[in-house]
């Protein structure tokens with residue numbers, strides 16, 4: 012079985028992003044970029060399934076500009092067998108990303124597609140669900156535990172009410188939550204080895220995917236700031252203050 | 260004119276409070292009608308509750324055995340069919356809504372607006388990106404159905420009680436897949452208030468130190484009638500279950516009072532509490548970033564301060 016993994020590059024989670032003063036976007040020049048944390052988890056899960064003998068091949072997929080190569084090399088250094096880079100200079104919205112994945116699925120026939128539950132830049136939390144709909148296959152979102160046996164995935168999902176377990180026949184789409192696993196660190200020799208692993212370049216335009224943007228972002232703003240309050244000296248003063256506000 | 264279909268979230272025969280919040284967002288569209296769709300194997304009790312929500316015109320029910328559990332693969336084709344004739348489909352931005360709404364959007368071939376914070380006009384919305392560090396204004400194409408999830412912390416629940424909207428059964432005979440099956444739901448059983456709708460929340464972080472120590476948080480919360488939350492670090496360390504996590508990748512909440520105890524205040528955590536009325540921080544490190552957003556800060560050891568708080572409460 013092959014596993015396709017979404018491997019998106021985003022602004023690093025430690026960066027405190029700034030909105031441009033004219034509201035035209037956020038400052039991304041010179042900002043540290045990293046793999047989307049949920050995608051590192053997706054890749055780790057795929058690698059573990061390969062190590063268990065459930066899968067033979069793990070393919071990382073990136074959709075983005077030409078300079079994505081170094082990022083995809085990291086995915087290869089972590090252990091993916093090969094990478095597919097769908098090249099486009101335009102930002103892709105989740106529905107377009109899902110349509111791209113569907114094209115790749117038609118070509119690669121994977122048994123499993125693992126994506127992050129959300130990318131931490133746009134925080135859309137959509138691509139996996141959209142892909143599952145277009146592909147007409149099961150979705151197991153927010154996965155905290157995955158077991159594959161007898162042609163099906165048994166997935167424990169982190170939902171608001173607790174932990175939900177569902178069974179999904181393969182092929183299926185899984186999206187990862189934070190506690191699924193802890194991604195491994197890349198070791199120096201792996202970086203060397205990754206240099207010889209293949210990256211297929213596919214021109215976005217050649218896939219025949221319609222990229223219509225139903226959503227237009229017209230303005231960016233900084234969030235309303237909470238002002239710093241007061242420091243109280245002890246528990247009694249805190250209780251008094253909260254009682255005065257009618258909160259206790 | 261706009262017609263809005265709100266997808267009801269429910270569990271165990273009870274309507275989830277997030278539904279009335281989504282109705283508030285629907286009301287902000289100022290359309291001609293708001294209908295609530297209840298998909299269930301036994302929708303009557305839930306539909307009766309939904310019919311009481313102010314602003315709801317009709318409650319539509321779809322009764323099928325496949326709807327016994329909220330599986331997106333089952334619900335989405337039915338919602339996509341029911342959406343015919345509506346300009347907007349809204350679902351709460353809870354794990355339920357986040358799971359099902361994009362599947363509906365894709366079936367309709369439209370984009371989705373995630374986490375709507377405000378409705379500026381029928382097709383213009385504000386939503387957060389980068390863990391709430393930027394707020395964007397997005398315009399959806401007016402020629403297509405708008406599918407959106409509603410950031411529940413940004414909306415108060417529409418009032419309930421006086422309305423008596425008619426309840427109508429819908430027959431939706433779309434074929435449903437058999438490839439996805441519900442196995443079980445393990446719920447943390449708790450008599451405490453629900454984290455997402457509680458007016459007071461007490462959260463513990465890594466500073467609490469262990470699962471056993473977390474009892475001090477539960478005990479204090481019970482004393483003031485609060486729900487209990489946690490940071491990711493506390494959940495990861497096994498101090499408490501996942502459904503208690505507050506933040507970017509946990510629950511986004513807006514209680515009147517939020518008390519962060521032994522929590523440093525990472526941006527991913529703060530995203531979850533931006534809309535809280537009053538934030539109280541208790542931390543032994545006076546430099547902890549949580550104090551930058553706290554209305555009341557108290558520096559000290561939580562194991563000393565909590566008993567003192569309890570004593571001061573009498």
Ligand SMILES: Cc1cc2nc3c(=O)[nH]c(=O)nc-3n(C[C@H](O)[C@H](O)[C@H](O)COP(=O)(O)OP(=O)(O)OC[C@H]3O[C@@H](n4cnc5c(N)ncnc54)[C@H](O)[C@@H]3O)c2cc1C
Pocket residue numbers: 016017018019020036037047049050072073074075102103104105108125126127128129130131132133134135136137138139224228388
């Ligand atoms: C500041 C900013 C400006 C933007 N401006 C525009 C714009 O002008 N026009 C426009 O069309 N879009 C724009 N976008 C959208 C942007 O490109 C988003 O990344 C895109 O909408 C996908 O959303 P998401 O990654 O949050 O999806 P999610 O659904 O949150 O992603 C979930 C998962 O899908 C997979 N995935 C998604 N995208 C990719 C990818 N490219 N490569 C590999 N895997 C992927 C990953 O596994 C990811 O974890 C903008 C986004 C930001 C943050």
Ligand SMILES: Cc1cc2nc3c(=O)[nH]c(=O)nc-3n(C[C@H](O)[C@H](O)[C@H](O)COP(=O)(O)OP(=O)(O)OC[C@H]3O[C@@H](n4cnc5c(N)ncnc54)[C@H](O)[C@@H]3O)c2cc1C
Pocket residue numbers: 024048049131463464465466467489490491492493504505506507508509510520521522523524525526527528531541542543544547559560561562
């Ligand atoms: C993609 C991503 C998503 C994330 N999503 C979330 C999320 O949804 N929610 C979330 O919370 N985090 C999230 N995080 C993690 C976040 O970055 C922080 O790591 C986490 O919030 C830290 O939790 P904490 O404050 O409990 O722990 P720490 O940062 O370790 O802070 C512990 C605090 O306790 C204090 N303390 C220790 N002992 C005592 C004592 N005896 N008395 C008083 N104070 C004491 C310390 O001074 C310290 O400030 C996410 C991270 C990533 C990368």
